[in-house]
Amino acid sequence: MRLLSYLTLSSGLFCSAIQAASYSVNSPDGAIKFTISDSQSQPQYNVSFNNKPLLNTSKLGFEFKHAAPMKENLEISASATSSYQQTWQQPWGEARLVTDHHNELAVTFKDKDSKDTAFTLRVRVFNDGLGFRYEVNQSNALYITKELTEFNFADSHNSTAWWIPARGWNRYEYTYNTTPLQQAAHVHTPFTLKNADGVHVSVHEAALLDYAAMTLNQRRPGTFVADLTPWSDGIRVKTNGKFKTPWRTLQIGDEAIDLLNSHLILNLNEPNKLGDVSWVEPGKYLGIWWGMHIGKNTWGSGEKHGATTEQTKAYLSFAAEHGFDGVLVEGWNIGWDGDWFYNGDVFSFTQAYPDFDMKAISEHSKQVGARLIGHHETSGNVSNYRKQMHDAFELYQNSGVRQVKTGYVADGGNIKRIDERGHPRYEWHDGQFMVNEYLDNVKLAAKYQISINTHEPIKDTGLRRTYPNWLSREGARGQEFNAWGTPPNPPEHTPMLAFTRMLAGPMDFTPGIFDMSFNGLGDKTNRPQTTLAKQLALYVVLYSPIQMAADLPENYLAKPDAFQFIKDVPTDWETSIALAGEVGDYVVFARQERKRGQYTGNDWYLGAITDEHARSIDIKLDFLESNKKYEAHIYQDGEQAEWKHNPYDISINKRIVSAKDKLTLKLATSGGTAIRFKAI
């Protein structure tokens, strides 16, 4: 039985508001209210939205290894408020200009029986959500064994949640579960949920620096407690006593798309620390990559070796001819022939296979005008990579490489490092050690004017603002699962990603598979569970400043009409608007092209995708400039299209439209619509 706990729980809560200092701060529009209190000498907070409780009393605090916990016998000793409004510019992004408008409250807690300050809680409340962080400033080292932050959802009886499990073998690469909120157990963030009244919330964190990732553990019905990913020795976070936690964030909206139109995570990160980043180049690329996943090529040497001089040159020529910026080449370096998954020591990051002539390839790339994109697969052996990192980046820089895809393929908790005493230690991808390791890699790359696209990464928390050469990352199930995944990504996967993983930041999903009939290495049924038109729409829906055309060149040449959209679609945007959508069901984005060096581009693009259900969606074109006419190049599912038996049926047509027009998008099962609005 269970019921009684609810009743007494709530009565319990009502009591506990008596005789306490409490301070509140509202969002600029007044809809969100955050209250901090020291009721019962425990630091705690609650949140309301539109005058309804969103989070009931939720505890705050820490436990440490060799120091007294910060959770009891505390009182508020100081508080300060301020307001802030500013618009800042991104070097690249889903929007050029971002407005940061928030009210801030900082509250300091001290021990009741002494002058000792515990921590300051700093809260920033925006119209689209809020973030709070702890600031601790002690003279002695503090090893965190527990962060006590709670998220106690007031409507948890009636909420629906979308989640993937935390601390599992496969990092973030799971299909999403849709369950009643109280059925979720231990989950990753972004953690998205919907209340009975339609209010949508996503819990995540911003500016994850020198700290462990926060996962969420539902320890009481509706109450999720922070569960920091531990070091291999069990400690959660090791600090010198002076630290700021990442911002614990809540994106809040009346409807699902409000989460997509929020810039909260970016606004809670520090400005660009790299100065001039004109060398950071968004763009589109091809790759010697999909061939390996479908068994046509191999990473390792031999007859089917993919990374040959000849094939790389051919790809570079094809890329340049069709307006792509680069070509990713995997399996170019020595180490792929052995049992590399369990022994990352085998990888060299400077020695190419004999049949891969870096010099000749680099010259060819200059001639044709498409860049080689580098690849560093560590298989999670970071010590081996660290030793070679300088030389590896130097080699690539000298070869004209501006972008490197890094890989950390290892099961969760199996990142191998050699500790101070020379012993191997096994860490999590999202523990404090790797949080720092990933960033060190990005910082070092910047010295060589190289941008990083991290696979098997730490989740994104908006650090691209501070380090704009951290271009993109993986961190969810990508296209390759459609080659061999068990199961392949279901039709709902991409409309699910839009409201979950994508709230964290750009994802290198690698869309654009045109040939759905390949025999994967996996089950023969493996293939993208989408229509062709949906593959096109993904370029607009799933934002990344770098987008791959993932399929083989011959498959694009076989469908030149559809390929045209991939050639046209940009990867850098003046502005982006989520127009419609429901979590895991469907989503529609409109984005305006950004022309580098100009204050605005001309063309608009639209992408719409749906899950296993066909649907038609009415869209007003009032996002277009009112004084302009546009030639709409429409790529939509054909009359007979449906993902299972007729994925290729696509209708491509052009018509003249203006901001006054409406469009009815007809999406097939797991279908999509992609539109270029060409200003004329």
Place this chain on the structure above:
Amino acid sequence: MRLLSYLTLSSGLFCSAIQAASYSVNSPDGAIKFTISDSQSQPQYNVSFNNKPLLNTSKLGFEFKHAAPMKENLEISASATSSYQQTWQQPWGEARLVTDHHNELAVTFKDKDSKDTAFTLRVRVFNDGLGFRYEVNQSNALYITKELTEFNFADSHNSTAWWIPARGWNRYEYTYNTTPLQQAAHVHTPFTLKNADGVHVSVHEAALLDYAAMTLNQRRPGTFVADLTPWSDGIRVKTNGKFKTPWRTLQIGDEAIDLLNSHLILNLNEPNKLGDVSWVEPGKYLGIWWGMHIGKNTWGSGEKHGATTEQTKAYLSFAAEHGFDGVLVEGWNIGWDGDWFYNGDVFSFTQAYPDFDMKAISEHSKQVGARLIGHHETSGNVSNYRKQMHDAFELYQNSGVRQVKTGYVADGGNIKRIDERGHPRYEWHDGQFMVNEYLDNVKLAAKYQISINTHEPIKDTGLRRTYPNWLSREGARGQEFNAWGTPPNPPEHTPMLAFTRMLAGPMDFTPGIFDMSFNGLGDKTNRPQTTLAKQLALYVVLYSPIQMAADLPENYLAKPDAFQFIKDVPTDWETSIALAGEVGDYVVFARQERKRGQYTGNDWYLGAITDEHARSIDIKLDFLESNKKYEAHIYQDGEQAEWKHNPYDISINKRIVSAKDKLTLKLATSGGTAIRFKAI
């Protein structure tokens, strides 16, 4: 990306079979083969079924707090085999006679560089599955920090799994997830899965004594590692160096119902230690219980107090009149008026509320011939309960009580105990401390000839064989979730329980809700998501030696025809046969009545239930005795029945049948069929 790991993983495995001692043992029918080896000086095993790998190489071993681990540099120093066949009798159960037919292999591992013995692995292989356990015999205390036992599923790419999350807030009371095997993270047992070839497996444990429960954590794709529930101080299991682990069990079958027809768990438990248990009485009962869940009554005192002398007498009279054995009364004792969920100290287990006259009730119960069933709710404060346990059982024994329902309502990890130093400690329901606490309660109850029905229990591992007064328990979402659960139990819930939770042992689900129109305390949509006929079928499908008629007497009187089945159906069985079913979809059971004191009963009963899909199922009646005729009393969904809008439409009719006949069962959406085959 992920794929490569699989390839290298399997090649890795093939290598590791070279130069190792290995011993095998087969099931009596030869279908199951279990092999132990010391390859690479690591203890490991694998399992094949029908000459196909079922478990690939899976590690064995331990890590300890202050002692060297038992996992490396080990070799096999001894081995012994034996065979066993015997049929034993249960005092009560789903079958009177159980056959234990297995082959045994015991292999001892020692350190390679010394004479030190690490452990003996004892394996018993039956035709329906297998069990293995560690036997350690050291002179120094050993604190287990990790049990390294792995289950490495060979077909994990293509398997489907049914699971609930472990270490969550709500113990075992979750709806079940159905996912690809590799999408499962941290799960409870019984953990049921199905391979592509239709082979079904359930991982669980037997004879969980003085040890922590084993949960499973998928730490590599397809490889689940034992994750023992920790003490509040982080230690997993505290031993004096001499211990036997519970049996790690695999039930294995060609089809789903094979798991249901297995007696593996009982066979791996020790025989009855209580001697004469004629005082342990299976039976049916009513309760002053549902009224509280639907808001008609309260546990606490006041106007709506449920446990009054008057109402209890009335229930006892009604029970006796309609052939029930007892009446459960909750809320009879002092403590329910305060914030008991967070303060279990408030409960007295001997002082009744003034309006509950134990003496008068006890006398009335003797007069009418129905027993009072006791209730001990601890709200997880076990120290408070322990202090009063003797007096509490004594009081009940003197009042003619033969059965007590215990309750441990507390969130996971929140069982409060007072430690040696007088400090409060918070433990898990399934950690070593509580494993012992639950059993101590059962053992003490036996001294007072009282049987125990544990709610919020430790999962069942077959201990009812050794302690037959442990009659039943909860340990999953029961009927009460239909009063206020968020969500209520979905239509698939009970056909799911049959293949998951029920593999562990009897469950006090409390079926028989006849009035689906009540306004629950929860959402107004709360109600059983079943037809009326399905409520009846549950008495046959969900085995328990004690079955409640959960609804209010007036609701039974309003439907006397349907009520007749509940009055007829027994709770003790000569034999049970699962006839058909698929996990979470549907299941059909036939059971033959057992007459106490006789070697066989006469009548047979059948129960069939389905999920949200209506279906018709053909059943041969060849389980009936061939030389007899039976009058079949058939309670089935009416033509118009469907759970949502027409749950009450039931067709009740009689016909004469024999073993030669077939029946086509027509089940409505979330419907059922219940049949009494009356020997004539």
